[in-house]
Structures are given as structure tokens and as C-alpha cells.
Amino acid sequence: MFLRHLRLQDFRSWESLDIDLEPGVTVFVGANGRGKTNILEAVGYLATLSSHRVSSDQPLIRSGAESALIAATAINDGRELTVDLTVHAGRANKARLRQSPVRRTREILGVVQSVIFAPEDLALVRGDPGERRRYLDELMTARRPRLAGVRADYDKVLRQRSALLKSAGPAMRDGGRGSDGASALATLEVWDGHLAAYGSEIIAARMELVGELAPHLTGSYASIAPESQAASLGYRCSLAEDMPPEPSSDAVAGLEKAMHAALARVRTREIARGVCLVGPHRDDLELRLGEHPVKGYASHGESWSFALAMRLAAFELLRQDGTEPILILDDVFAELDRRRRSALARVAGQTEQVLVTAAVPEDVPEGLRGRQYVVTMRDRGDLGRASTIAAAPCASRSGDDDAGGSPGPDDAEVTGDGG
Known part of the structure; x- marks a missing residue:
């Protein structure tokens, strides 16, 4: 898979960007804060409908604009698809596939597939559980887009159930003896059923995914750190003590039953604390x-x-499914030692399209110095600062220190208001 064309409008620091891309390696070079990572973030957002840098959409929209646009043409096994996504702050985003509007933005999942390596990845290991759940769910929905709808339904039920526990908790205590308490408990039972139905499907899909990921992770870690102990991956489930000793032939049905049992077990604590446990x-x-x-x-x-x-395990699993994802390397080489750089370079050398950002060309391994663009900022007076992009002079593509030099007469420049 590769992107043939990418267009941005009012996305982060870019008022507009219109760029043709090719298979192979493309490197965006520029000092921090110039807008190079914003380009890669936009590609990742098309692939996952989320950013690897922020948890909300508001920061993605250029200051002063009402919305942002990401549009791309993707080539997958000779098949060309166009997709665009309009990001709104405070209301639903809109998407189009082949120029036709889709009902839900999640219907574009799978059109673009990518795996991103970024400095933020250390949070996968050292951060809170939400980082690791997000890693699993993004990979899960990339492989099975239908599950994005299940996740959305689960999140909606979770919000409704949590609101009920907080608002009606006092009435439900002591068994909900009053009419208000009895009514709230009956409503809670309904939400329990929905939560168990959607939750069991998500857990089953995650557990299956972890089983497929584990051998890839073990192998990838051994190739990066052969002197270290063996790496392993497992799934820690909040339903563990309610699972039957013998697994059910229908994993989802067994998990749904276990979740009902778990909800009954923690009912008193949930009502007292006002949270879903x-x-x-x-x-x-x-x-x-x-x-x-x-x-x-x-x-x-x-x-x-x-x-x-x-990340390497996710990449190998997606490639095993038959689609080679776009490899995105966001300013990671400065963070890695020689061995880890080499491990990434080996994978990148076998990948159809690689998008790289770096502060200086020397941070990029020699074998990955493909087509280069220089990303800078310019002052536009009252309109603020603007991101600009220009093809690097030929000398800089082979690692010359002049990567920040002036563009030649044939170099196209695209500007955007700085955020």
C-alpha cells in the first residue's frame, strides 16, 4: 500500500498542503515546531481516526478555522481509492469515499493502513493501561473495521451506565427499597445486558489478537535485544475470577456470561463508588x-x-493479513541507538512506502535517505507564521548538510498558517 497524493487544509500548522508521493522512502526534514510531524499525523489519523499525539480533535484544526480537511489517494495492490475526512471541533466529523459521503466516519477504516513509530511510544510500556488498550483497539479495528462500531456502542452504553450510577446511586443503596431506587435498579439491569453484550465481543477480539501478536512480539524483541530475557505478551482481563474453569466453545457467549456474573459481584461497590468496575x-x-x-x-x-x-509486531501482523501498511517513522532515530536504528531500517527497507521525519538529515540511517523535503516556517505578518515545504536540493538527498538551503527554481512550495 502507498499514498499517491495527500492534501491538507487547515490541519494543524498547514493552511494548505498539496503533495504527490511515491513508493519508497520520503523524508521530511526540519527543526522542531515547523510542521513536519503534522503531515505524518494526518496520514495516521486517516488510518485510525485518532491522533498519536492528542486525545481530542480540537488541536488538529488550525487556529481561526472551523474545520480541517485530510484527503488522500491510496493505491493498494493496483487498486486506487480516494478518501477524505473533515474534522470538526465539537461535532461529528464527516468522511467521503470515492467522492461519495459515508454514513459514519468509521466506514473509511481500512482504506489507509499505517503503523507509526514515534517518541510517544515509550508510553506503551511506561504509561497507564489506557495507552495499551488504545494500541490493541486501533490494531483490532484496522484488521476488522466492523469492531469500530462495537467499540462505539460499548462506549455509549458505558457513559449512560456510569451516569446512572452517579445520579441514582443513593436511591439504589440498601437494595433500592423506594420506588425511585427500584426503577433505577431496573434500568441498571438493562444497561448491564447491553454492556455485557458489547463488552464480551471486544474482550474476545482482543484476546484473539493478543494470541496472534505474542509470537511476533517475542521474535521482534529478540532481534532487537538478543542479549535480553525473552519478551512475552498477555491479556489481563477484569473478568478473570468470574471465568468458568472450562472455556466455552463460543468465546463471546462465555465472556458475556462471565461479565454478567462480574457485574452482579461488584454491584454494591459500583453503586457506592458511582463507577463501572x-x-x-x-x-x-x-x-x-x-x-x-x-x-x-x-x-x-x-x-x-x-x-x-x-510496533514491529503490529506491522508484521498487518502484513501477514495481505496488506503492507505504510510505515511512519516520526522523529524516532534520534531516540534510538545503533542496534534499534538498524532493526527499523531492516523493516523499512522491505516496505512499499516509508514516511520519515527528522530534525537533521544525519539522524536518518544512510539506507533510508530517499526523496527529501525541507519543512520550514515563514512569517506572514498579521496572519501569523506559515508552514512551507520544498523539495530538497539534490545534494541534501544524499545527506549533505545543506538540507535547509533555499529551494531551487523548480521546487514547488506550499504554505499554511502556523498554529
Whole structure:
């Protein structure tokens, strides 16, 4: 898979960007804060409908604009698809596929597939469980887009159920003896059924995914850190103590039954605390080196190796499915030692399209110095600063220090208001 064309409008620091891309390696070079990462973030957003840098959409929209546009033409196994996504702040985003509007933005999932490596990846190992759940869910929905709808339904039910626990908790205590309490308990039972139905499907899909990921992770980590202990991956489920000793032939049905049992078990505590205590929103990945948990045990280098191995495992799994994802390397080489750089370079050398950002050309391994663009900012007076992009002079494409030089007469320049 590769992107043939990318267009941005009012996205982050770009008022507009219109660029043709090619298979192979494309490098965006520029100092921090110039807008190069914003280009890669836009590609990742098309692939996952989320940003690897922020949790909300508001920062993606250029200051002073009402919305942002990301549009791309993707080529997958000779088949060309156009997709565009309009990002709104505070209301639903809109998407089109082949110029036709789609009912839900999640219908464009799978058109673009990417795996991104970024400095933020260390949070996969050292961050809170939400980072690891997000890693799993983004990969899960990339492979099975239908599950994005299940996730959305689960999140909606979770919000409704949590609101009920907070607002009607006092009335439900002591068994809900009053009419208000009895009514709230009956409503809670209804939400329990929906939560268990959607939650069991998500957990089943995650557990299946972890089983497929685990051998890829072990192998990837061993190639990066052969002197370290073996890496392993597991799924820590909040329903564990309610699971039957013998697994059901229907995993989803067994998990749904276990979730009903778990909800009954924690009912009193949930009402007292006003929060949902079981479900996929409470689960986590177990990351281990030998017999030890990675978090709190692994060194900084081992943590980086584990995070890198998790991304490599996702990449290999997507490629195993028959679609080679776009490899996005966002300013990571400055963070990695020679061995980890080499591991990434080996994978990149076999990938159809690689998009790279770096502060200076020297940060990029020699074998990945493909077509280069220089990203800078310019002052536009009252309109603020603007991101600009220009093809690098030929000398800089081979690693010359002049990567920040002036564009030649044939170099196209695209400007945008700086955010």
C-alpha cells in the first residue's frame, strides 16, 4: 500500500498542503515546531481516526478555522481509492469515499493502513493501561473495521451506565427499597445486558489478537535485544475470577456470561463508588521480560526495545493479513541507538512506502535517505507564521548538510498558517 497524493487544509500548522508521493522512502526534514510531524499525523489519523499525539480533535484544526480537511489517494495492490475526512471541533466529523459521503466516519477504516513509530511510544510500556488498550483497539479495528462500531456502542452504553450510577446511586443503596431506587435498579439491569453484550465481543477480539501478536512480539524483541530475557505478551482481563474453569466453545457467549456474573459481584461497590468496575475499559496488557513485568523492572533501553517490538509486531501482523501498511517513522532515530536504528531500517527497507521525519538529515540511517523535503516556517505578518515545504536540493538527498538551503527554481512550495 502507498499514498499517491495527500492534501491538507487547515490541519494543524498547514493552511494548505498539496503533495504527490511515491513508493519508497520520503523524508521530511526540519527543526522542531515547523510542521513536519503534522503531515505524518494526518496520514495516521486517516488510518485510525485518532491522533498519536492528542486525545481530542480540537488541536488538529488550525487556529481561526472551523474545520480541517485530510484527503488522500491510496493505491493498494493496483487498486486506487480516494478518501477524505473533515474534522470538526465539537461535532461529528464527516468522511467521503470515492467522492461519495459515508454514513459514519468509521466506514473509511481500512482504506489507509499505517503503523507509526514515534517518541510517544515509550508510553506503551511506561504509561497507564489506557495507552495499551488504545494500541490493541486501533490494531483490532484496522484488521476488522466492523469492531469500530462495537467499540462505539460499548462506549455509549458505558457513559449512560456510569451516569446512572452517579445520579441514582443513593436511591439504589440498601437494595433500592423506594420506588425511585427500584426503577433505577431496573434500568441498571438493562444497561448491564447491553454492556455485557458489547463488552464480551471486544474482550474476545482482543484476546484473539493478543494470541496472534505474542509470537511476533517475542521474535521482534529478540532481534532487537538478543542479549535480553525473552519478551512475552498477555491479556489481563477484569473478568478473570468470574471465568468458568472450562472455556466455552463460543468465546463471546462465555465472556458475556462471565461479565454478567462480574457485574452482579461488584454491584454494591459500583453503586457506592458511582463507577463501572468491570469490562474492557478496565483491562490491560501484561508485558513481561522473563518472569518480570516490564513496567518498573526494565531499563530505559529495554523499555524502548519493548515498545519498538510492539510496533514491529503490529506491522508484521498487518502484513501477514495481505496488506503492507505504510510505515511512519516520526522523529524516532534520534531516540534510538545503533542496534534499534538498524532493526527499523531492516523493516523499512522491505516496505512499499516509508514516511520519515527528522530534525537533521544525519539522524536518518544512510539506507533510508530517499526523496527529501525541507519543512520550514515563514512569517506572514498579521496572519501569523506559515508552514512551507520544498523539495530538497539534490545534494541534501544524499545527506549533505545543506538540507535547509533555499529551494531551487523548480521546487514547488506550499504554505499554511502556523498554529
